[in-house]
Amino acid sequence: MGIGHWASAQGFGLTGNRRVSYYQVTKWFHIAGMNDDVVFRALADASRRQLLDRLHRRNGQTLGELCQGLEMTRQAVAKHLAVLVEANLVSWRRNGREKLHFINPVPINEVAERWISKFEFPRLGALSELKKDLEGEHDE
Numbered sequence: 001m002g003i004g005h006w007a008s009a010q011g012f013g014l015t016g017n018r019r020v021s022y023y024q025v026t027k028w029f030h031i032a033g034m035n036d037d038v039v040f041r042a043l044a045d046a047s048r049r050q051l052l053d054r055l056h057r058r059n060g061q062t063l064g065e066l067c068q069g070l071e072m073t074r075q076a077v078a079k080h081l082a083v084l085v086e087a088n089l090v091s092w093r094r095n096g097r098e099k100l101h102f103i104n105p106v107p108i109n110e111v112a113e114r115w116i117s118k119f120e121f122p123r124l125g126a127l128s129e130l131k132k133d134l135e136g137e138h139d140e
Contacts, residue, residue, distance in 0.1 A: 042087035
């Protein structure tokens with residue numbers, strides 16, 4: 001179940017049909033604010049990217065589940081998760097005694113929009129112009 005479906009089932013109303021209570025969801029999932037420098041530092045480490053990949057494959061894992069098959073101690077994984085939480089790349093919530101971790105793709109999308117997309121638009125425009133020139137589709 002995705003975060004939107006879960007949140008709707010919990011009464012948070014992320015369906016688009018009613019007023020959305022993002023504050024409640026961010027509070028429930030312990031989502032922090034965003035900072036580009038912190039996000040880049042967090043993504044710079046291969047072990048943290050590996051944890052994000054694992055959460056992408058299966059969201060909502062406990063620390064123990066994330067540690068399985070890694071050549072890191074439980075404490076090292078916990079420290080890496082703390083960096084990811086600080087960068088807002090991972091959020092968590094308690095489910096009884098378990099602490100479940102969830103990937104938050106918003107900061108990565110913001111980095112893509114701010115730092116990657118703006119460099120791609122000129123290239124795409126140039127390729128489009130080249131295509132039109134080669135195919136003789138220019139307005140005269």
